[in-house]
Amino acid sequence: MSLSKSKPKPDQQPESDSNTSLSSSTEIGMNISVQHAKPDNTISDELSFVHDAVLLQETVAAVLGIKCLPKQKNGMEAENSLQVSGIYVDATFGRGGHSRLLLSQLAADAQLIVFDKDPTAIAVAQELASTDSRVHVVHDSFATLTDSLAAMGITQVDGLMADLGISSPQIDDGSRGFSFMRDGAVDIRMDTSRGQSVAEWLEQVDDETLANVLYEFGEERHSRRIARAIKQMDSYQSTLELADVIKAAHPNWQRGKHPATQSFQAMRIFINNELGDVDDFLEQSIPILKAGGELAVISFHSLEDRRIKQFLQRHSKGQYPEDESLPMPPKRPRYFSKPKRIGPSKAEVNRNPRSRSAWLRVATRTDTGYQQIVEQ
Numbered sequence: 001m002s003l004s005k006s007k008p009k010p011d012q013q014p015e016s017d018s019n020t021s022l023s024s025s026t027e028i029g030m031n032i033s034v035q036h037a038k039p040d041n042t043i044s045d046e047l048s049f050v051h052d053a054v055l056l057q058e059t060v061a062a063v064l065g066i067k068c069l070p071k072q073k074n075g076m077e078a079e080n081s082l083q084v085s086g087i088y089v090d091a092t093f094g095r096g097g098h099s100r101l102l103l104s105q106l107a108a109d110a111q112l113i114v115f116d117k118d119p120t121a122i123a124v125a126q127e128l129a130s131t132d133s134r135v136h137v138v139h140d141s142f143a144t145l146t147d148s149l150a151a152m153g154i155t156q157v158d159g160l161m162a163d164l165g166i167s168s169p170q171i172d173d174g175s176r177g178f179s180f181m182r183d184g185a186v187d188i189r190m191d192t193s194r195g196q197s198v199a200e201w202l203e204q205v206d207d208e209t210l211a212n213v214l215y216e217f218g219e220e221r222h223s224r225r226i227a228r229a230i231k232q233m234d235s236y237q238s239t240l241e242l243a244d245v246i247k248a249a250h251p252n253w254q255r256g257k258h259p260a261t262q263s264f265q266a267m268r269i270f271i272n273n274e275l276g277d278v279d280d281f282l283e284q285s286i287p288i289l290k291a292g293g294e295l296a297v298i299s300f301h302s303l304e305d306r307r308i309k310q311f312l313q314r315h316s317k318g319q320y321p322e323d324e325s326l327p328m329p330p331k332r333p334r335y336f337s338k339p340k341r342i343g344p345s346k347a348e349v350n351r352n353p354r355s356r357s358a359w360l361r362v363a364t365r366t367d368t369g370y371q372q373i374v375e376q
Contacts, residue, residue, distance in 0.1 A: 052097075052351065052352045053094075053097025053098050053101075053163070054163065054298060054344065054348070054352065054354070054355040054358045055298055055342065055344055055348070055355070055358055055360045056097055056098060056101055057069055057101070058342050058360055059098055059161055059163070059296050059298060059360055060098060060101045060102045060105065060161075062161075062294060062296040062342070062360065062362040063088065063102065063159040063160070063161040063294050063295075063296045064082065064084055064102075064105060064159065064294070065159070065292070065294045065364065066082075069082075069101075069105065070082065070105075081104055081105050081106075082105040082106075083105075083106070083107040084105055084106050084107055084110060085106070085107045085109050085110050086106075086110055086111075086157075086158035086159070087110070087111045087112075087113070087154060087156075087157040087158055088102060088106070088110065088111070088112050088113070088157060088158055088159045088160075088161075089112070089113045089114075089115070089145070089149075089157050089159070089160045089161070090102065090112060090113075090114045090115070090161055090162075091115045091142035091145065091160060091161065091162035091281060092115065092116060092142065092162045092163045092164065093114040093115060093116040093121050093122075093124070093125045093137075094116065094118075094121055094163060095121065095124050096114075096124055096125065096128055098161060098163060099112060099114055099125075099128070099135070100128070102161075103132060103134065103135070106134065108134070110134055111134055111136065111154075112134050112135050112136070113136045113137075113138060113148075113149065113152070113154070113157075114135060114136070114137055114138065115138045115140060115141070115142045115144075115145070115148070116138075116139065117139075117140065117141050117190040117191035117272070118190055118191065118192075119139070119191065119192060119193055122137060122139045125137045136152065139191075141191075141273075141277050142162060142277060142281045143273075143276070143277040143280035143281055143284075145280075145281055145284045145285075145288060146284045146287070146288055149288065155288075156287075156288060156289065156290045156293075157288055157289060157290065157293060158289075158290055158293050158294075159289075159293055159294045159295075159296070160285055160288070160289060160293070160294070160295050160296070161295075161296040161297070162281065162296075162297045162298070163298045164274075164278065164297065164298060164299050164300060164304050165298075165299070165300040165301075165304075166190075166268070176188070176192070177189075177197070177198065177199075177239050179239060180239055180240070180242070180243035180246075180258060180260045180261075180264050181243075181258075182239070182240075183238055183239055183240040184238075184239050185197070185199065185237065185238075185239070186198050186199035186202070186236045186237065186238070186239055186242055187199065188264075188267055188268045188271055188272075189271060189272060190272045191272075195271070196271065197271070198236070198267045198268075198271050199236040199237065201267075201271060202230065202231075202233075202236045203236065205231075206231075207224075207227050207228055207231050208227075210227040210230060210231065211223040211224040211226075211227035211228075213266050213267065213270045214226060214227060214262070214263050214266045214267075215266075216266070217265065217266035217267075217269040217270050217275070217303065218262035218263055218264075218265045218266025218267075218269075219262060219302075219303075220262040220263055220266060221252075222249070222250055222251060222252065223263075225249055225250075225251065226246050226249045226250060226263055228249075229245050229246065229248065229249035230242070230245060230246065230249075232245075233245055242260075243258070243260040243264070246259060246260040246263050246264075247259045247260055265301070269303070274304075275303060275304070275307065278304055278307055278308070279307060279311075282297075282307070282308065282311045283311075285365075286315065286335045286365070286370055287370045289365035290365065291365055291366065291367035292364060292365060292367070293364070293365040294362065294363075294364055294365070295312075295336070295362065295363050295364075295365065296360060296361075296362045297360070297361050297362075298358055298359070298360045299358070299359055299361070300357050300358055301357065305359050305361070308361045309339075309341075309361065312336055312339035312361060312363050313339070315334065315335040315336045316334055316335070316336040316337060316338055316339055316363060317334065318331070318332035318333060318334040319332070320332055333368040333369070333370075334366055334368060335365065335366055335368055335370070336363040336364065336365060336366060337363055337364040337366060338363070339361055339362060339363040340361070340362045340363070341359055341360070341361050341362075342359070342360040342361075342362065343358070343359055343360070344356065344358055
């Protein structure tokens with residue numbers, strides 16, 4: 001992942017390319033709502049969270065290539081199942097809301113491969129796999145999509161879905177470091193079993209690089225001022241202490257939004273290589289999807305949504321940046337149909353306010369053979 005070489009300008013407005021923006025909620029980028037949680041922080045208790053998956057019906061219908069799912073009668077899912085065969089991928093299992101609904105519509109001979117970085121999410125997925133032989137679990141980023149599927153002998157799939165962002169259980173467990181409202185270690189890794197924590201990175205990073213990260217991945221206009229304040233801290237052991245330093249350094253508070261929101265988002269996106277992983281996943285969706293296969297991706301902020309939007313526009317129109325300066329651009333393949341954008345209903349937003357910033361983008365893989373575009 002590359003960082004901007006130029007220094008961030010405090011008075012420069014962040015770019016906005018869509019109706020999706022940085023969430024104004026206190027804790028941003030969350031893709032599910034938690035109704036109940038036991039007070040204990042053990043893994044077994046984390047598995048007991050009840051979730052309200054965002055755009056649930058819409059996403060599962062989209063990945064199956066239909067307008068809407070059959071209506072359930074008296075909770076009898078099996079009697080109203082579509083019984084679809086094929087191979088499907090849930091690239092961000094989380095706590096399995098989308099996967100479980102998709103499974104209810106799949107036939108006995110279908111397969112569902114689920115990916116996640118988070119060890120606790122993987123524990124939930126493995127529990128599901130132990131009761132449903134159609135489920136196969138990959139503890140890794142969806143950026144490894146092609147290689148991970150190849151290791152299973154799978155070269156193409158019928159549908160891909162991904163629900164980007166972080167989950168409520170990750171936020172609500174202060175020890176993970178995602179929250180600036182609950183004290184914990186400044187970790188902020190999706191996968192706590194590998195990689196560098198934010199605390200370790202902050203010990204090493206210089207002011208300018210930190211400022212660039214805050215600006216590029218958090219669209220924080222006051223990034224340099226906040227970066228200087230962070231680097232003056234004696235240690236990075238407490239998320240609440242870090243949030244307080246950012247709060248004190250921030251000169252312009254937005255009503256209803258914690259001043260540390262964008263900085264925490266930026267550090268999370270950077271340390272987990274979230275945007276780089278999204279780019280890799282999208283590019284791999286072209287060769288891995290069968291003709292007629294469906295891609296369905298939910299995003300929660302403009303940095304992700306912009307990437308998805310531009311990727312689908314480019315590959316549905318056959319228009320590529322490297323051709324813009326050519327007098328006679330070559331004919332490029334169109335790998336996707338015209339994409340659709342779906343937002344949450346008013347009823348869903350009322351039921352789950354965290355869904356209000358979500359967008360689902362959907363496109364169908366065309367029958368054009370895949371050709372790797374090599375930049376000149």
